[in-house]
Amino acid sequence: MRRTLIILLLLCATANLVHAQDAPSFRVLRPIFDETFHEPPAPGTPGPRENWLEYIDIAALALALVIATYFALQSRSRRGLLLLSMACLLYFGFWRKGCICPVGSVQNMWDAFLHPDVALPAIVIAFFSLPLIFTLFAGRTFCAAVCPLGAIQELTLFRPVQLPTWISHSLGLFRYVYLGLALTLVATGATYLVCSLDPFIAIFRFGGTFPMLVFGATVLAIGMFIGRPYCRFLCPYGAILGLLSMLSRWHVTITPDDCVNCRLCEDACPYGAIRPANDTLPTESLPRSRTRLAGLLALLPALVLSGAILGAMLAQPLSYSHKKIKLLHLLQQEGLEAINDATIETEAWRRGDQTYEELVEETNEIRRSFRSGSIFFCSFVGFVFGAKLISLSILRRRKDYTPDPATCMSCGRCYKACPIENERLKEKNLRP
Amino acid sequence: MHAQKRMLSLPSRNNMPIARRHLGTTKAQDVTIEAKNKETAQDAVNRRSFLKELLRPAATLAVVGGAGALALRAKPEDYVWQIDPEKCTQCGRCATSCVLSPSAVKCVHAYALCWYCDLCGGYHQSYTQAPDTAAEHQLCPTAAINRTFMENPFYKYDIDEDKCIGCGLCVKGCAAFGNGSLFMQVRHDRCVNCNDCAIARDCPSDAFVRVPVSQPYIIKEHGKEA
Numbered sequence: 001m002r003r004t005l006i007i008l009l010l011l012c013a014t015a016n017l018v019h020a021q022d023a024p025s026f027r028v029l030r031p032i033f034d035e036t037f038h039e040p041p042a043p044g045t046p047g048p049r050e051n052w053l054e055y056i057d058i059a060a061l062a063l064a065l066v067i068a069t070y071f072a073l074q075s076r077s078r079r080g081l082l083l084l085s086m087a088c089l090l091y092f093g094f095w096r097k098g099c100i101c102p103v104g105s106v107q108n109m110w111d112a113f114l115h116p117d118v119a120l121p122a123i124v125i126a127f128f129s130l131p132l133i134f135t136l137f138a139g140r141t142f143c144a145a146v147c148p149l150g151a152i153q154e155l156t157l158f159r160p161v162q163l164p165t166w167i168s169h170s171l172g173l174f175r176y177v178y179l180g181l182a183l184t185l186v187a188t189g190a191t192y193l194v195c196s197l198d199p200f201i202a203i204f205r206f207g208g209t210f211p212m213l214v215f216g217a218t219v220l221a222i223g224m225f226i227g228r229p230y231c232r233f234l235c236p237y238g239a240i241l242g243l244l245s246m247l248s249r250w251h252v253t254i255t256p257d258d259c260v261n262c263r264l265c266e267d268a269c270p271y272g273a274i275r276p277a278n279d280t281l282p283t284e285s286l287p288r289s290r291t292r293l294a295g296l297l298a299l300l301p302a303l304v305l306s307g308a309i310l311g312a313m314l315a316q317p318l319s320y321s322h323k324k325i326k327l328l329h330l331l332q333q334e335g336l337e338a339i340n341d342a343t344i345e346t347e348a349w350r351r352g353d354q355t356y357e358e359l360v361e362e363t364n365e366i367r368r369s370f371r372s373g374s375i376f377f378c379s380f381v382g383f384v385f386g387a388k389l390i391s392l393s394i395l396r397r398r399k400d401y402t403p404d405p406a407t408c409m410s411c412g413r414c415y416k417a418c419p420i421e422n423e424r425l426k427e428k429n430l431r432p
Numbered sequence: 433m434h435a436q437k438r439m440l441s442l443p444s445r446n447n448m449p450i451a452r453r454h455l456g457t458t459k460a461q462d463v464t465i466e467a468k469n470k471e472t473a474q475d476a477v478n479r480r481s482f483l484k485e486l487l488r489p490a491a492t493l494a495v496v497g498g499a500g501a502l503a504l505r506a507k508p509e510d511y512v513w514q515i516d517p518e519k520c521t522q523c524g525r526c527a528t529s530c531v532l533s534p535s536a537v538k539c540v541h542a543y544a545l546c547w548y549c550d551l552c553g554g555y556h557q558s559y560t561q562a563p564d565t566a567a568e569h570q571l572c573p574t575a576a577i578n579r580t581f582m583e584n585p586f587y588k589y590d591i592d593e594d595k596c597i598g599c600g601l602c603v604k605g606c607a608a609f610g611n612g613s614l615f616m617q618v619r620h621d622r623c624v625n626c627n628d629c630a631i632a633r634d635c636p637s638d639a640f641v642r643v644p645v646s647q648p649y650i651i652k653e654h655g656k657e658a
């Protein structure tokens with residue numbers, strides 16, 4: 001009985017083998033059909049979106065920026081900004097499905113800067129530079145109403161809770177860390193981090209992988225109470241816009257008239273961007289602040305240096321974000337021979353024709369770029385922390401309540417909070 | 433109403449006893465410090481705005497110049513994602529990694545390479561001996577392939593792209609048992625051309641490449657037979 005079973009099993013096994021190996025035996029020769037009967041059709045090639053349509057996108061972006069700037073600085077209309085952000089959310093978000101957006105374009109620009117063979121379509125260049133140029137002249141009006149990621153958070157902010165200043169300052173530093181990390185991963189060819197961690201893309205496309213949806217929902221849920229968490233604590237483009245906005249020629253003001261220091265606008269900004277007047281506060285003596293500044297200036301190189309050391313140590317773990325390094329690791333675990341429960345990565349590699357030596361060579365190259373990238377990245381973070389300390393230690397005197405150009409989204413919420421501005425707008429509207 | 437309440441609780445702007453206590457200065461000292469502060473503050477404001485006026489043109493130049501230089505250096509044409517069928521190993525990630533569901537990747541049939549098999553490696557389960565259209569004999573999980581009789585013993589196979597989820601099972605089957613006339617392609621009527629294609633990121637075979645918009649497909653031209 002047992003013998004028959006074994007023989008049967010063996011037979012089954014060989015039958016399977018025979019079937020797999022001699023499989024082509026059931027193939028037939030290519031048929032020759034009468035042309036009038038059947039001509040093998042060419043595979044269909046439905047084309048991509050028309051190229052010229054991207055110039056409409058660029059024009060739409062430029063127009064939206066002009067209108068946003070007009071609403072924020074000239075007509076000072078919060079309602080106008082709200083309507084515009086809805087329109088931009090619909091167009092750039094839901095209609096254009098969120099790609100390409102200025103936030104992600106930072107990576108393309110950096111990639112093309114480092115790797116000359118990378119293609120850089122006109123729309124990417126325009127989406128990257130137009131908001132920057134507007135910001136240099138008018139502050140972050142792009143964030144006010146044009147950016148679809150900002151708009152979706154702006155429109156879902158229901159019950160703003162103020163964060164303590166020190167928390168938003170510290171969390172805000174994370175934008176630079178994120179920017180540095182993203183650029184490092186682009187430089188090493190690992191991934192476009194900002195695109196893969198875009199919280200809203202799954203919402204714009206009504207679908208996506210489960211983690212993407214969960215992440216998007218989480219950011220939106222937090223954003224119902226804490227204003228624009230993505231913009232303030234993550235957005236790498238926002239970090240650049242903030243820096244440029246500090247140089248802006250014009251910028252949103254709470255009121256164009258004189259501030260009477262009534263403090264009514266203090267809580268109006270959900271993003272903690274309003275800086276109170278402080279010119280009546282006596283300062284500490286000059287020598288003391290000079291010593292502190294000197295100390296911090298000396299600390300800066302120390303921070304950069306320790307960043308570099310940390311970076312050298314982080315290079316190894318960071319390199320696992322690259323799929324070739326992951327592959328090599330998996331292969332070393334599995335061995336080179338084919339095994340049954342191989343991962344998709346190793347199985348695909350075994351089917352390819354790269355030799356193991358070539359793979360090792362390739363990964364060594366990648367590891368080297370991770371080493372320099374990581375050192376550069378961590379020193380950059382050290383520099384950012386030092387610069388932040390220095391900027392915090394310098395007391396700027398302000399007679400008025402003013403929006404901080406770096407963090408102000410130009411959303412216009414504070415206009416209505418200012419009694420002077422309310423009077424002014426009333427008068428302006430009464431005039432025929 | 434609300435506004436009035438807030439106004440009443442305002443501290444007077446010149447009422448600074450707490451701060452003075454903190455710094456330990458006398459009132460007379462305060463007056464001089466305040467006067468000095470006002471001067472230095474005015475100086476600082478002037479200095480800052482002067483710096484701003486200098487830095488803004490520099491930054492504008494950097495943005496415009498940098499973007500312009502990159503624009504001149506980079507290839508002018510736009511690019512889209514496509515699969516190189518020679519590299520694809522039909523791992524199945526195309527079905528699951530795309531940001532769209534169902535995926536923008538579909539199976540495409542190069543009829544010119546097809547053997548029009550009776551028992552099709554792409555259509556039938558590999559254990560099937562009965563070349564028919566019974567659902568349990570079909571390889572495709574969504575029955576996206578239509579099989580039509582041509583003439584004995586030849587059958588034509590058409591992909592219904594609305595049903596295809598891009599799993600690659602049929603492509604793998606056809607490559608193993610047929611001439612390899614089925615292959616995977618990004619369908620550009622569906623693909624939204626993500627900046628960073630989610631499948632490209634996950635593809636274990638580096639089969640995703642960027643191709644010029646003017647030639648958005650890589651149609652398979654050679655089967656297994658020479």
Ligand code: SF4
Nearest residue numbers: 143147150231235238
């Ligand atoms: S901070 Fe970033 S995400 Fe937010 S509105 Fe500005 S560019 Fe968009």
Ligand code: SF4
Nearest residue numbers: 520521522523526635
């Ligand atoms: S992910 Fe890559 S290897 Fe897998 S089926 Fe798609 S193109 Fe082919």
Ligand code: SF4
Nearest residue numbers: 530623624626629630
């Ligand atoms: S570019 Fe986006 S939509 Fe197109 S195949 Fe890749 S993930 Fe799917």
Ligand code: SF4
Nearest residue numbers: 572596597599600602
């Ligand atoms: S087997 Fe997969 S790839 Fe082939 S037609 Fe069906 S769904 Fe599409």
